[in-house]
Amino acid sequence: MTKVTMTVNGKSVSAEAEGRTLLVSYLREGLGLTGTHVGCDTSQCGACVVHVDGKAVKSCTVFAMDVAGSEVRTIEGMANADGSLGVVQQAFQDHHGLQCGFCTPGMVMTTAALLANNPKPSEAEVRHELEGNICRCTGYHNIVKAVLAASGQDAGAMAAE
Amino acid sequence: MPKDTGIGASTKRREDVRFLTGKGVYTDDLSLFGQAHAVMVRSTVAHGRIVSIDTSAVEAMPGVLAVFTGEDFKDVGGNPAGWLINSRDGTPMREPKRPVLAHGKVRHVGDAYAAVIAESYAQAKDAAQVLSDATEIEELPAIVDMKAAAADASNRVHDEIPDNICFDWGWIEDNRAAVDAAMKAAPHVVTLELTNNRLVPNAMEPRASIGEYFPGTGDYKLTTTSQNPHLTRLLICAFVMGIPENKLQVVAPDVGGGFGSKIYHYGEEALVLAAAKRLGRPVRWTAERTESFLSDAHGRDHVTKIELGCTKEGDILAIRTETYANVGAYLSNFSTATPTFLHGTLMAGPYKVPHVYVNVKTVFTNTAPVDAYRGAGRPEATYSIERVVDKMCRELGLDPFEVRRRNLLTPDQFPYTTPVGLVYDTGNYQATLDKAVELADVAGFEARRAESAKRGRLRGMGLSTWIEACGIAPSHLVGILGARVGLYDAATVRVNATGTISVMTGAHSHGQGHETVFPQIVAEKLGIPASSVEIVHGDTAKIPFGMGSYGSRSLAVAGSAMDRAIDKIIAKGKKIAAHMLEAAEGDITFADGKFSVAGTDKAKTFGEIAFSAYVPHNYPLETLEPGLEETAFYDPANFTYPAGAYICEVEVDEGTGKVDVVAFTCADDFGNVMNPMIVEGQVHGGVGQGIGQAVLESTSYDENGQLLTGSYMDYAMPRADDVPFYTVDHSCSTPCTHNPLGVKGCGEAGAIGSPPAVVNAVIDALQRGGHSHVTHIDMPVSPNRVWQAMNA
Numbered sequence: 027m028t029k030v031t032m033t034v035n036g037k038s039v040s041a042e043a044e045g046r047t048l049l050v051s052y053l054r055e056g057l058g059l060t061g062t063h064v065g066c067d068t069s070q071c072g073a074c075v076v077h078v079d080g081k082a083v084k085s086c087t088v089f090a091m092d093v094a095g096s097e098v099r100t101i102e103g104m105a106n107a108d109g110s111l112g113v114v115q116q117a118f119q120d121h122h123g124l125q126c127g128f129c130t131p132g133m134v135m136t137t138a139a140l141l142a143n144n145p146k147p148s149e150a151e152v153r154h155e156l157e158g159n160i161c162r163c164t165g166y167h168n169i170v171k172a173v174l175a176a177s178g179q180d181a182g183a184m185a186a187e
Numbered sequence: 188m189p190k191d192t193g194i195g196a197s198t199k200r201r202e203d204v205r206f207l208t209g210k211g212v213y214t215d216d217l218s219l220f221g222q223a224h225a226v227m228v229r230s231t232v233a234h235g236r237i238v239s240i241d242t243s244a245v246e247a248m249p250g251v252l253a254v255f256t257g258e259d260f261k262d263v264g265g266n267p268a269g270w271l272i273n274s275r276d277g278t279p280m281r282e283p284k285r286p287v288l289a290h291g292k293v294r295h296v297g298d299a300y301a302a303v304i305a306e307s308y309a310q311a312k313d314a315a316q317v318l319s320d321a322t323e324i325e326e327l328p329a330i331v332d333m334k335a336a337a338a339d340a341s342n343r344v345h346d347e348i349p350d351n352i353c354f355d356w357g358w359i360e361d362n363r364a365a366v367d368a369a370m371k372a373a374p375h376v377v378t379l380e381l382t383n384n385r386l387v388p389n390a391m392e393p394r395a396s397i398g399e400y401f402p403g404t405g406d407y408k409l410t411t412t413s414q415n416p417h418l419t420r421l422l423i424c425a426f427v428m429g430i431p432e433n434k435l436q437v438v439a440p441d442v443g444g445g446f447g448s449k450i451y452h453y454g455e456e457a458l459v460l461a462a463a464k465r466l467g468r469p470v471r472w473t474a475e476r477t478e479s480f481l482s483d484a485h486g487r488d489h490v491t492k493i494e495l496g497c498t499k500e501g502d503i504l505a506i507r508t509e510t511y512a513n514v515g516a517y518l519s520n521f522s523t524a525t526p527t528f529l530h531g532t533l534m535a536g537p538y539k540v541p542h543v544y545v546n547v548k549t550v551f552t553n554t555a556p557v558d559a560y561r562g563a564g565r566p567e568a569t570y571s572i573e574r575v576v577d578k579m580c581r582e583l584g585l586d587p588f589e590v591r592r593r594n595l596l597t598p599d600q601f602p603y604t605t606p607v608g609l610v611y612d613t614g615n616y617q618a619t620l621d622k623a624v625e626l627a628d629v630a631g632f633e634a635r636r637a638e639s640a641k642r643g644r645l646r647g648m649g650l651s652t653w654i655e656a657c658g659i660a661p662s663h664l665v666g667i668l669g670a671r672v673g674l675y676d677a678a679t680v681r682v683n684a685t686g687t688i689s690v691m692t693g694a695h696s697h698g699q700g701h702e703t704v705f706p707q708i709v710a711e712k713l714g715i716p717a718s719s720v721e722i723v724h725g726d727t728a729k730i731p732f733g734m735g736s737y738g739s740r741s742l743a744v745a746g747s748a749m750d751r752a753i754d755k756i757i758a759k760g761k762k763i764a765a766h767m768l769e770a771a772e773g774d775i776t777f778a779d780g781k782f783s784v785a786g787t788d789k790a791k792t793f794g795e796i797a798f799s800a801y802v803p804h805n806y807p808l809e810t811l812e813p814g815l816e817e818t819a820f821y822d823p824a825n826f827t828y829p830a831g832a833y834i835c836e837v838e839v840d841e842g843t844g845k846v847d848v849v850a851f852t853c854a855d856d857f858g859n860v861m862n863p864m865i866v867e868g869q870v871h872g873g874v875g876q877g878i879g880q881a882v883l884e885s886t887s888y889d890e891n892g893q894l895l896t897g898s899y900m901d902y903a904m905p906r907a908d909d910v911p912f913y914t915v916d917h918s919c920s921t922p923c924t925h926n927p928l929g930v931k932g933c934g935e936a937g938a939i940g941s942p943p944a945v946v947n948a949v950i951d952a953l954q955r956g957g958h959s960h961v962t963h964i965d966m967p968v969s970p971n972r973v974w975q976a977m978n979a
């Protein structure tokens with residue numbers, strides 16, 4: 027076991043890790059940040075997406091030691107400073123973009139990274155970019171709406187309901 | 188202005204805030220002092236005799252605390268089936284024991300025969316691999332194909348069951364001769380053989396369980412991913428482990444989706460309890476996704492021959508089916524109800540068909556158990572009916588919309604007794620069909636088809652008119668049908684002294700939004716803010732009783748229990764108010780949160796009454812108990828019957844066979860709607876799963892019983908770019924006639940109505956595109972299958 031240090035949600039943190047400890051385990055078990063979820067074992071589902079140095083990363087695919095010293099952001103770090111929901115989070119609530127909530131942290135983190143790179147994505151771009159995040163509850167309708175709304179676009183008109 | 192609170196308002200979900208900020212608490216998020224980790228050792232072969240398990244190989248490994256094998260559980264009970272089904276000859280179904288851990292034989296890949304408990308997960312995982320290597324299993328030929336299994340008596344999943352048949356069920360057997368005669372006399376008979384593909388439910392949260400044992404009291408606690416903690420407690424206590432029910436607390440905290448797969452009790456739950464007792468420490472287990480694929484109860488898996496007798500004008504005269512239903516290696520809790528009373532009773536669909544007969548043979552195979560998955564039996568029925576009706580239209584050259592209109596029950600026919608044992612209470616199937624036609628712009632289809640053709644794509648349109656029986660279920664009726672439990676539900680409404688309210692409900696929310704919707708109803712009925720109402724669910728120590736959430740029953744059954752309990756609160760409040768206001772009880776009215784003396788301005792607020800109930804200084808103590816808390820159990824008088832019309836448009840790439848669902852329209856009748864936003868979300872999700880079944884999802888076992896689709900690399904889950912925006916409508920409402928809220932349930936609708944609409948659309952596209960020989964393609968309509976069909 028080695029002590030691994032990194033910055034998570036703006037705070038310097040450290041916890042013990044083995045060489046085989048994945049970033050997601052480090053976050054969940056080492057730091058108690060259980061908002062990042064494990065939904066599969068093949069890096070397909072995206073429930074574990076966090077940001078590492080500003081990029082969306084599946085934290086089940088990264089060893090904790092490999093990102094020592096990095097800036098990591100998790101779902102616990104997405105709210106506004108006053109504790110209110112951030113723009114992406116608020117859009118997901120406003121548009122009922124979540125049901126059981128299990129895939130939600132990964133969806134929010136992927137969305138935030140997507141919008142940072144592409145502030146006004148088309149519906150097709152949103153759907154393409156969300157390919158790596160599986161949701162079993164929503165049929166994606168309201169997730170796509172939420173992402174479009176978070177980008178400031180008229181999601182209702184784009185969904186043509 | 189739309190309402191933002193109360194019944195009918197699209198109130199935003201309060202639970203979202205914790206889920207959106209990473210503060211949800213799912214089972215695997217809990218960390219307990221002193222916890223040990225369990226890893227299951229699962230069979231790598233589909234069928235075999237356990238020759239030896241050398242536990243000494245792992246007992247000395249670092250961190251290993253205990254090893255369990257089937258030997259440890261051979262003297263406890265088995266995990267039972269909840270419904271007793273009799274065969275046509277009157278003999279009861281065959282019920283092999285389903286042990287906590289396999290003993291003697293392993294019966295499917297993934298069948299757990301041992302478990303290792305260690306200090307850390309990694310140590311347990313390492314040891315489980317070593318124990319797997321130290322186990323000798325004599326491999327037997329795998330029984331995978333249902334019809335072959337039923338035909339071959341020499342190879343048996345369970346040694347004591349000679350033909351691998353669980354039961355051979357006829358519904359309704361006494362009507363068989365009349366149905367045969369009607370079929371023989373019919374001017375035209377359409378025949379279709381189809382497969383309802385096996386699905387893996389794939390709730391995004393894998394199953395997880397934590398067992399605790401408290402030696403000071405002898406109490407157990409199980410925290411688990413369950414849709415119905417009381418049922419799990421009942422099964423563990425009364426059938427498997429013999430723990431008194433008052434010594435086991437079952438908690439289902441935040442649960443990340445279920446879709447049926449978390450209704451059932453699984454062996455891992457008993458294992459962690461037994462291990463916790465032996466070790467005196469909490470023991471936790473969390474499935475890897477691959478374990479979910481191998482060991483969660485799967486869904487569907489029917490092979491059906493359906494015949495439909497009709498006139499040349501398209502009047503349906505008779506329907507007859509023969510279905511083989513796979514139950515897998517063991518009987519999961521609802522597995523015998525799903526292909527029978529949730530399937531056969533729906534085989535009249537929404538149509539005025541006079542003669543229906545259903546035969547279902549359920550077969551044991553060396554595959555994972557199969558049980559209810561979103562819709563459960565009703566999607567299988569709907570798919571068979573709507574596909575064969577579509578085929579009838581093509582064979583007779585009739586318009587599928589007109590044929591439906593011709594055969595749909597009309598509003599004046601309700602209540603309507605079907606030939607398969609149900610009484611539909613209300614509906615207006617023409618209205619939902621008309622609404623779907625309007626919203627889908629059926630009139631504009633030809634123009635869209637021409638535009639698709641310009642891009643080299645074949646466009647097709649498919650229709651399905653569906654009905655389901657949900658709000659499960661009237662206990663008396665299901666008792667006659669073989670259920671071993673009642674299917675009522677319960678609620679306690681506790682008004683606290685300060686006027687806040689706690690509702691303990693037997694329903695369990697794992698995505699459905701009960702924490703938001705149930706308070707909307709309480710607030711409306713009591714004239715108080717929804718924010719002062721909290722919903723308590725998922726804990727056998729806190730709630731009176733409950734059968735959980737599945738079968739679109741939460742509002743229809745548990746919500747009705749809550750409604751009744753609120754009525755009792757109001758009734759008691761009137762007695763208290765009568766005393767305080769010095770009026771006759773009969774003169775007290777309750778509205779807008781106030782108890783008033785009719786015709787006067789004398790009134791007490793709800794809060795004043797609550798306070799008086801707990802501080803009974805001016806209170807009729809000689810005739811009325813203090814306190815304001817009421818419990819109601821509600822047993823529904825009938826099933827509920829949501830129905831609707833779904834229209835799908837697809838584009839098919841003629842070169843590759845790839846199917847794209849480009850438009851999907853739903854017009855549903857769910858009765859009264861409590862929260863439209865949530866109802867629409869439920870339909871979206873169901874349709875997404877239905878498109879997944881129709882286009883993408885295939886569960887494949889090879890001839891050796893190896894699961895070829897055991898991960899998300901191989902099993903095609905629908906993703907955001909596989910589906911379009913959906914158009915959904917629920918304005919054609921005929922409220923349920925027999926529950927107090929007038930609700931019918933919406934959770935399963937999308938998954939029931941959508942698969943046939945998709946496949947009908949694909950056949951339509953191919954037929955219009957000149958591939959007139961293609962009359963059926965089994966689901967999923969993969970590029971390979973569609974291309975092969977076009978080029979056959």
